[in-house]
Amino acid sequence: MMKVYLDNNATTMVDPEVKAAMDPYFTEIYGNPNSLHDFGTACHPALRKAMDHMYEALGARDEDDIVVTSCATESNNWVLKGIYFDLIKNGEKDHIITTEVEHPSITAVCRWLEEQGVHVTYLPVNQDGIVEAHTVRDFITDKTALVSIMWANNETGAIFPIEQIAEVCKEKGVLFHTDGVQAVGKIPVDVIKAGVDFMSFSAHKFHGPKGVGGLYIRNGHPLTSLLHGGEHMGGRRSGTLNVPGIVGMGKAMELATYYLKFEEENVRRLRDKLEDAILELPDIYSVGPRENRTPNTILVSVRGVEGEAMLWDLNRAGIAASTGSACASEDLEANPIMTAVGADSELAHTAVRLSLSRFTTEDEVDYTIEQFKKAVERLRSISSSYAYMPESMKDKQGEG
Ligand SMILES: Cc1ncc(COP(=O)(O)O)c(CN[C@@H](CS)C(=O)O)c1O
Numbered sequence: 001m002m003k004v005y006l007d008n009n010a011t012t013m014v015d016p017e018v019k020a021a022m023d024p025y026f027t028e029i030y031g032n033p034n035s036l037h038d039f040g041t042a043c044h045p046a047l048r049k050a051m052d053h054m055y056e057a058l059g060a061r062d063e064d065d066i067v068v069t070s071c072a073t074e075s076n077n078w079v080l081k082g083i084y085f086d087l088i089k090n091g092e093k094d095h096i097i098t099t100e101v102e103h104p105s106i107t108a109v110c111r112w113l114e115e116q117g118v119h120v121t122y123l124p125v126n127q128d129g130i131v132e133a134h135t136v137r138d139f140i141t142d143k144t145a146l147v148s149i150m151w152a153n154n155e156t157g158a159i160f161p162i163e164q165i166a167e168v169c170k171e172k173g174v175l176f177h178t179d180g181v182q183a184v185g186k187i188p189v190d191v192i193k194a195g196v197d198f199m200s201f202s203a204h205k206f207h208g209p210k211g212v213g214g215l216y217i218r219n220g221h222p223l224t225s226l227l228h229g230g231e232h233m234g235g236r237r238s239g240t241l242n243v244p245g246i247v248g249m250g251k252a253m254e255l256a257t258y259y260l261k262f263e264e265e266n267v268r269r270l271r272d273k274l275e276d277a278i279l280e281l282p283d284i285y286s287v288g289p290r291e292n293r294t295p296n297t298i299l300v301s302v303r304g305v306e307g308e309a310m311l312w313d314l315n316r317a318g319i320a321a322s323t324g325s326a327c328a329s330e331d332l333e334a335n336p337i338m339t340a341v342g343a344d345s346e347l348a349h350t351a352v353r354l355s356l357s358r359f360t361t362e363d364e365v366d367y368t369i370e371q372f373k374k375a376v377e378r379l380r381s382i383s384s385s386y387a388y389m390p391e392s393m394k395d396k397q398g399e400g
Pocket of ligand 1: 009010011070071072073074103105150152153154155179181182201202203213
């Protein structure tokens with residue numbers, strides 16, 4: 001039995017080159033970077049090099065800030081709560097715009113902000129799983145403090161029109177944050193070309209270590225800190241620096257940029273091969289047009305088969321997939337993304353997410369195709385809600 005990992009939107013394997021870059025900073029160069037002695041300052045060159053890689057990979061300028069955080073969840077919390085403190089609690093604004101399909105580290109914070117009295121608009125997505133810029137424009141008022149819309153969706157891979165949304169926000173004088181977690185390392189990300197004011201990212205999504213992420217801040221825009229208690233990161237985010245994590249994230253960013261063409265061509269080819277084979281089965285639907293999707297992601301619905309049942313059959317065959325975001329994998333509710341793109345309630349319980357990476361091989365895809373078809377056939381044969389009727393029989397049934 002092969003072991004095939006196809007849940008890369010949940011987290012990725014640390015690239016061996018990244019691990020090698022990190023290793024010295026656990027047992028050889030381990031001083032506190034804030035210490036004045038040689039043990040502390042010995043890691044400074046590596047930290048500077050890592051930050052340089054991040055600035056270069058994201059297209060950030062010297063006047064911009066990239067602040068290292070513990071993860072994208074922290075970065076997302078920081079932007080929303082910082083804007084709340086600065087522009088709503090202590091300002092004239094009272095409104096935030098986001099979408100119905102954001103990661104819980106956006107939507108849960110927005111629900112909390114509503115408890116503080118903030119008005120939040122959750123924009124619906126169209127059948128392709130995105131929000132269009134003109135829709136954003138329609139909901140901006142003179143009380144809007146922030147627009148927060150993800151660059152790419154973690155379940156569908158749908159890519160949002162970030163440049164157009166940024167133009168609308170700039171025209172209206174509203175700050176724009178994007179959760180770039182599923183974009184960095186998968187598609188080209190240039191924060192200046194995109195025109196974003198803030199962007200969250202997370203190393204473990206592009207073959208870096210877990211527990212380290214960042215927030216890009218255009219022109220070093222002031223933002224009340226989430227964590228106080230030290231002059232780390234220029235006083236913007238307190239806490240002793242995660243030196244191996246930052247070194248790893250910098251190396252992972254460097255490699256992600258190097259492999260972007262590989263993602264666009266090789267990973268996309270394998271994803272399309274897998275998706276085409278799966279769609280040969282009857283009553284299976286994939287979400288979102290491929291040309292506007294991250295190159296590694298498939299979200300399919302298998303009519304008549306619960307998503308969790310597919311996961312267990314695939315898991316028994318050694319294949320790791322998910323029913324959607326890992327954060328929501330515990331509940332057996334309908335996948336909200338499927339509902340948002342218009343799937344009926346039965347179909348919304350049948351989503352399976354397959355997300356490849358640059359380490360996915362052709363043999364692994366061929367094995368997955370074979371096992372996916374077997375799982376569908378087996379589960380439909382015992383399904384109480386699915387009775388496959390060949391096209392020919394449907395015609396006869398109509399006659400009769
Ligand atoms: C768009 C987006 N935004 C934020 C996060 C959170 O990243 P952290 O660094 O883990 O805090 C994630 C992580 N989504 C994983 C785990 S829930 C998924 O299975 O889809 C994400 O996809």
